[in-house]
Amino acid sequence: MMPVVAIETENLLQRFLKIRNQTEVLCRPLLPEDTVVQPMVDVSPPKWHLAHTSWFFETFILQKYFKDYQVFNKDYNYLFNSYYNSIGSRILRQSRGTLSRPPLEDIYQYRTYVNEHVAQLFTKLDDVTLTEMWPVFELGLQHEQQHQELLVTDIKYILSTNPLMPALLPPSKQPPVAPESLALPEYLPVKAGLYTIGHAGSDFCFDNELGLHQVWLDDFSFRNKLVTNLEYLEFMEAGGYQDFRFWLHEGFDLAQKEQWASPLYWVKQPNGWYRFTLHGLQPVDWNAPVSHVSFYEADAFANWAGKRLLSEFEWEVAAQQYPATAEPGNFLEEGLYDPQPNPENSQLLGDVWEWTYSAYLPYPKFNKAEGALGEYNGKFMINQMVLRGGSCATPRSHIRTTYRNFFHPDKRWQFTGIRLANK
């Protein structure tokens, strides 16, 4: 999964400690009670995330490379394995919300225990072991960053289901950008041709990005701005949720059944539309990119607008051709946890994940790794759609233009938005 290069041990350990710490910073405002509940099966309790990411290092690094390592608690493998069949049986996903014990305090001790042992391990590593261990260790870091994003979205969902709608953080002071200051969206052209897709080079990437291969694309053009809340409101007010002609069949059925009539988290108050954020209930910022829409809604919006979504290949080539338009987006590190209006660039990276109309399938020559890590990506390549570009909950150092995220087309609790292309 990763070419062998010279590794700077010191830097690697610093990065480990920094990322580990970042997870705890995220969770610090939570009460013990907040870390236990699981209001829907997609969401995991924060305590579980805190432990699972530690379990990953314990299982794949310490148990393998730390001589005579004693596990922190032998029950934790059962409790905090997510989906690795190779590593044994585990608690059912839908039962994660019953884990009142071990207490949060123990989990923080678990984290410290794992961190300290990793630090100790680094003092003794020879080059051969480090070279062997490095790809999995790097994967552990990336994995922890993925769970940072999930922590943000899961905490948001957990608090939103509470009738008190509690704010985790103080109200955001970001002044909304006035509409007139925003440039009008334009469509940027890309020429037909044979393009190379996938990750090249020696940096880290996931196995699902590997397998450089060529894809033929026809001429296309994509919009340099994300769809805004204001534009989405027009779709709502035009009856978009009620008009089957714009919808995929399964999407329309679901929207009717669940009575969807706006993005997730939008709440209509007597004085207008609000949305729930980690900073509490706030007025909708009309210039910000719309977020928390499912693939079905993104696709219906595009049809209503007479446009379409990009394929994941078009998206990747767009980012190749217009690199300057990607930066600077809004990422996890800003601590806003909310997509922002951005008059200056295309926001290809950051702010919201962009639904593509590509199904999540293996690239040609895709090969699963042997053993447990082969379960990381490949076994989910069915019934999901690819998203590109990262969001306001993604760590900046975690994202890249070849990154393939994937969710089922009905999911809404991630920061997911809409990029349009001309037909």
Place this chain on the structure above:
Amino acid sequence: MMPVVAIETENLLQRFLKIRNQTEVLCRPLLPEDTVVQPMVDVSPPKWHLAHTSWFFETFILQKYFKDYQVFNKDYNYLFNSYYNSIGSRILRQSRGTLSRPPLEDIYQYRTYVNEHVAQLFTKLDDVTLTEMWPVFELGLQHEQQHQELLVTDIKYILSTNPLMPALLPPSKQPPVAPESLALPEYLPVKAGLYTIGHAGSDFCFDNELGLHQVWLDDFSFRNKLVTNLEYLEFMEAGGYQDFRFWLHEGFDLAQKEQWASPLYWVKQPNGWYRFTLHGLQPVDWNAPVSHVSFYEADAFANWAGKRLLSEFEWEVAAQQYPATAEPGNFLEEGLYDPQPNPENSQLLGDVWEWTYSAYLPYPKFNKAEGALGEYNGKFMINQMVLRGGSCATPRSHIRTTYRNFFHPDKRWQFTGIRLANK
């Protein structure tokens, strides 16, 4: 619901504070995380119990009798109303497990706030108000005692669903009674006749016990000992769970579907049968009364044994005729939370609730109270069976021989056991 008598204000307040404190003593060993989860719809999170019992006094006493009372938090009515439609909308029962907020700490403050205001109220009460208020206040005390029992059974269930099977309390030191020391069970006779059923006198009782009425009973005889774990094991080993002939149709279907093969909480280990208790996993005490069986299992056991269950009227008359056999049972105050072998009396009161084959129906002349308190008992009089006698989780001062408890016939998480009668 209650005759007017002279009330000793001082004593009443003392009783209030003692009962309120008892609830908190029960909950003291819990971690904040333990107080949030709801592993099945019948179980409420402990935090919810702590708040709901306070809400009862706030809603029915303080808001009515305390001049200019300010509610602790205006959202709590929505959160902590259980089932009183008269008092407004409320959170869905199955969603109580999403209440990470308000934090446990706030709930303890809520309790203190309510207690202090009640104490203040008592300093100002005139006799007329006290007389008017008293029945509802007394109901509040009884209500809180009911929730003490539910706290014990719900906490037990919550911990049992945790894969770690944590013990809340230190291991119990009770030495098991050797089988030979137990007297053989006998059947005690009751003569046919017209008997009076229901509550008389000026003590507190629930509305469902009122309406003294006559019932004709034929001769019958009942066993002076509860069915023990050892006897129940014989039923299990004789294939009782697999033989439809002993079972009600719906019970057998359910037992098959849920793969019941022992009482709830029994766990087979290589060295024998254990059961989960608040003191952790412990070997089954063979002389103790069997507990945590559903009505279906109790009925099937009785059929297998060639016996039957008592009707609730027979049970009440048995207790009238043999009062000496009721005491001393094992109640909440003992702090054992586990039914005990008892060689000395019939355990009519305490240790386990005894399933009767009587459906929970109104007594003749039953009348619901006006307003919210009329929703206390009457609206549940369908599809449930009556249980009598209290359990090891019932406060001693809460139980009496006319007391009618009720659960659906499939429920097993209460301390429910078996009393036999001759056919």
Place this chain on the structure above:
Amino acid sequence: MMPVVAIETENLLQRFLKIRNQTEVLCRPLLPEDTVVQPMVDVSPPKWHLAHTSWFFETFILQKYFKDYQVFNKDYNYLFNSYYNSIGSRILRQSRGTLSRPPLEDIYQYRTYVNEHVAQLFTKLDDVTLTEMWPVFELGLQHEQQHQELLVTDIKYILSTNPLMPALLPPSKQPPVAPESLALPEYLPVKAGLYTIGHAGSDFCFDNELGLHQVWLDDFSFRNKLVTNLEYLEFMEAGGYQDFRFWLHEGFDLAQKEQWASPLYWVKQPNGWYRFTLHGLQPVDWNAPVSHVSFYEADAFANWAGKRLLSEFEWEVAAQQYPATAEPGNFLEEGLYDPQPNPENSQLLGDVWEWTYSAYLPYPKFNKAEGALGEYNGKFMINQMVLRGGSCATPRSHIRTTYRNFFHPDKRWQFTGIRLANK
């Protein structure tokens, strides 16, 4: 289950043939397609009823008493056993609607085959065998009559779920009785006392009626008229379905969830209320007894009206004391399949089954028969309510005042109505 008496063989066979023929007369208007579908789990396809009643005689009579009897088809035991575990495995109740085969034609041949063999058997019966066989044979006749009622109600339900709402029979010509011609309802008194309940004498009865026993009743009075459609409309129009105060908790929840707002089969048209009958959609006859209400609705209506339902014991004693008021009701033989207004008597028998507030429980000394026939009644004695008096779909010769019918409190597809008592 039945005392031995001299039996007139000839008459018995005639009765058998007449009852068997009656079942086929009922089914004659059906198309083969009608006999297959199962729109809800409570309903069995008519073909299944036709076969199952034959299976009963084949299994319990012919296979036991007819020397060298060859079963018509060895697969039929699996297909047409209803719930007798003693007789082997069987098709799941909810899968009866998949039985496109065997074709209806085969089932009619099966019926003829069984009838002919029974007739043959009667030519050879000695008195000893007849005496032994008779109780089961009589049970087979009663069983077939029970299924005649179910055929009427199941066919009605099957046709009602068809969007075409087809009429099975020509429109009924019964002129509705004008309201003014009806006497006002009165309440008939019954004195307090010790009464005898249950079946006595040598006539047939079911095991659940046996065990003569005494019951003490207080003074009560019951209404001499059933609740009419007009009275029920008043309840509807007074918001009865929306006011929780009148309802049992589980009933109100169900009514809300299922959006009940009228009896089953009522349809609001621009020109008023209609109801579906076997004669097609017809205007509601306001003077006829209300029908197709659940126990929950019957109980809510009674609470709204400031009255109550009778217990099954009160009902039985009422029928003992006022025998003249029972006749003549409207039964299956009339072929109307619809309850009728009746100005002349109390309709205790016929027209609609009357919900009582008694749970279906064993009488004292109830004993299940050995073997398969012991599964007839006893195993259903949980979670159901007793109904009394028969309906317009009950054969006249099948009903008696000690007869205990039973359904779950949510069921509405039987002809079930409301009799009131004073509180």
Place this chain on the structure above:
Amino acid sequence: MMPVVAIETENLLQRFLKIRNQTEVLCRPLLPEDTVVQPMVDVSPPKWHLAHTSWFFETFILQKYFKDYQVFNKDYNYLFNSYYNSIGSRILRQSRGTLSRPPLEDIYQYRTYVNEHVAQLFTKLDDVTLTEMWPVFELGLQHEQQHQELLVTDIKYILSTNPLMPALLPPSKQPPVAPESLALPEYLPVKAGLYTIGHAGSDFCFDNELGLHQVWLDDFSFRNKLVTNLEYLEFMEAGGYQDFRFWLHEGFDLAQKEQWASPLYWVKQPNGWYRFTLHGLQPVDWNAPVSHVSFYEADAFANWAGKRLLSEFEWEVAAQQYPATAEPGNFLEEGLYDPQPNPENSQLLGDVWEWTYSAYLPYPKFNKAEGALGEYNGKFMINQMVLRGGSCATPRSHIRTTYRNFFHPDKRWQFTGIRLANK
């Protein structure tokens, strides 16, 4: 959707009558009862297919082009509309099994009525109308052929759920081909390059095949023989169903939950494996292509074998390059309704639909038609996988190498099999 060409009216009508007749020939062996049941939601009752295909011509041809056309029955639009929201409300898909009425006899009359009116219409058509009408008329013919395939698979499923497992047709006399006579499978190479995908020319095709576009393919090679029952048995016997490593996550979960352990319709008897066919239960023919496997099973098999499935583009190019290997396959017209061993060609066409690992998505430039016919294909382009090549239940004249069939990856009741490619 279709270029305008000279149309031979006479031939078109002949083709219409022939196809309409073919549907009835298929259904002739059915009893009325067989045509009503719906054992799972994917399956429609045969009566519904017979009516729905007629409704298509009535709605889209006769109502539009036949002057003063009177619909056969105004209720039929509600009953027999499948999924066209544009044409109004309709019966819920899962309720098609309640349609005991209209009787089968009426549906045959409906078919005749529609046929006669279409024939009449053809006598009066002018060229302009014909040219306008023709694409929709042709679509109606193709649509009817699609339902012929569904009739075969739905009838098979309906009969298979009957405990009697009735044979619709006499036992097949096809002698199984001895294994030794079969040539060993080989892998046929295709060179890397830019290939053209999609339908060209003036023949009929569906809208989802349109939009000729280029796709870059790397070198690949595909097996010239389908996977046989014998090969699939090896997978089963090697524990393939229990080994998560070969499976997609959702597939493995489903297989465990549904306890899949063989293809659908396989039944293990004491003397070996049988499978249910329209000719009754028959021994598995080990040389025949495996059929009735889901995408999940096809994919797991390929992984176990160290191979992979083809993409839909690879499949189409394979058929372009090796046209001679496609013929002669086994189609609907043979009347065998069972895939056959074929030693002589690759069976790219006929026998079994071949799962590809391509998700069913729009081709570039895909455009939905306006109005109801725009709902034909496009709204299903989510969560489904593409299948290619037709089956033994596909009419020969209906299939072509650009044809894109699609089903959800868990479906097994179609004739679906496995084609392997080298990795």
